Amino acid sequence: MNRMHTIELAGLFAGSGRNLVVDEEIALDGFEGIAFPQPARTQLNLRVVDRLIAIDGGIDVLAQGECVGCLDDVSRELHVEVSERLDPDGDRSVDPFGETNVLVGTRLDLVDLVQQLVLTSLPMGLRCGPDCKGLCGECGANLNTGNCPHSNGESRG
Ligand SMILES: [Zn+2]
Numbered sequence: 338m339n340r341m342h343t344i345e346l347a348g349l350f351a352g353s354g355r356n357l358v359v360d361e362e363i364a365l366d367g368f369e370g371i372a373f374p375q376p377a378r379t380q381l382n383l384r385v386v387d388r389l390i391a392i393d394g395g396i397d398v399l400a401q402g403e404c405v406g407c408l409d410d411v412s413r414e415l416h417v418e419v420s421e422r423l424d425p426d427g428d429r430s431v432d433p434f435g436e437t438n439v440l441v442g443t444r445l446d447l448v449d450l451v452q453q454l455v456l457t458s459l460p461m462g463l464r465c466g467p468d469c470k471g472l473c474g475e476c477g478a479n480l481n482t483g484n485c486p487h488s489n490g491e492s493r494g
């Protein structure tokens with residue numbers, strides 16, 4: 338697997354109205370207990386707008402990990418809407434990706450970009466569902482299963 342996957346964008350600046358379509362599967366590194374067992378399906382459209390590189394499209398990836406509430410295993414399809422503007426002349430103080438090498442001059446590191454976009458779009462950890470009840474503070478039972486004597490009829494919202 339090739340971790341470096343850079344795209345030379347100089348051609349985009351060579352003429353107006355050009356665009357570059359990325360349609361690839363990108364393998365991602367896991368992050369804080371969240372694994373990405375399959376490559377991220379990445380469909381992006383790159384253009385130059387006002388000397389900025391405009392990146393629009395979407396990323397779909399399967400995330401696996403523990404529910405932050407009840408610690409159950411969770412698999413979740415994430416869809417990331419992408420609408421980014423990168424400045425190739427890089428004022429790194431305002432570039433959200435400035436601490437990395439996503440964009441060096443006109444070379445875009447596609448793997449890094451997708452990784453960052455997915456990680457920044459992750460919610461505060463995975464949840465098995467929007468109404469996960471978590472674990473009982475007294476006995477540690479998974480409250481979603483109802484096997485806890487402390488949770489009878491009690492709901493604190
Ligand atoms: Zn849960």
Ligand SMILES: [Zn+2]
Nearest residue numbers: 473476485487
């Ligand atoms: Zn309990």
